[in-house]
Amino acid sequence: MEEPSLDHWFQKISISGLFEAEQDKFNAGELSFGDGGKRLRPGAWNFEIAYVFLSDIGFGVKYEGSNDCHDFLPESRYGGIIFCSPFENTYLGLEYLYQEFDNEDKSDVVTTQLAFEF
Numbered sequence: 566m567e568e569p570s571l572d573h574w575f576q577k578i579s580i581s582g583l584f585e586a587e588q589d590k591f592n593a594g595e596l597s598f599g600d601g602g603k604r605l606r607p608g609a610w611n612f613e614i615a616y617v618f619l620s621d622i623g624f625g626v627k628y629e630g631s632n633d634c635h636d637f638l639p640e641s642r643y644g645g646i647i648f649c650s651p652f653e654n655t656y657l658g659l660e661y662l663y664q665e666f667d668n669e670d671k672s673d674v675v676t677t678q679l680a681f682e683f
Contacts, residue, residue: 577617579625584610586632608632621650627662639664644674654682 586608608631615625625646631638644662651657662674 577619577623579615579617580613582610582612584608607637609638615646623648640667641665656680656682 609629610631611627611629613625613627615623617623625648626644627646628641628643629639630641632640642662642664644660646658646660648656648658656679658676658678658680660674660676660678662676664672664674
């Protein structure tokens with residue numbers, strides 16, 4: 566039996582990243598969040614990697630964060646997802662995320678998703 570090629574393994578891996586930030590700072594009090602006493606330059610970033618097995622079952626992990634967003638967005642968030650395709654054009658996923666905010670709030674989020682493609 567022939568081993569799958571390296572190219573085959575890389576076809577099943579998905580990697581994505583994103584960075585967004587304002588080019589200029591907002592004046593103090595111009596945004597609805599923040600302490601109102603300093604200029605803010607909000608930014609956010611995200612990194613995700615996922616792998617799908619031959620049986621259409623997969624898993625992924627993510628790490629994301631933000632700057633100058635105070636309690637509007639988490640300062641850091643990370644987690645994982647397990648997903649599968651039980652039927653053609655049907656997807657089922659279970660995701661867990663842990664979040665920490667600038668004000669020291671922390672939360673755990675569990676999400677399930679059922680999607681149909683047509």
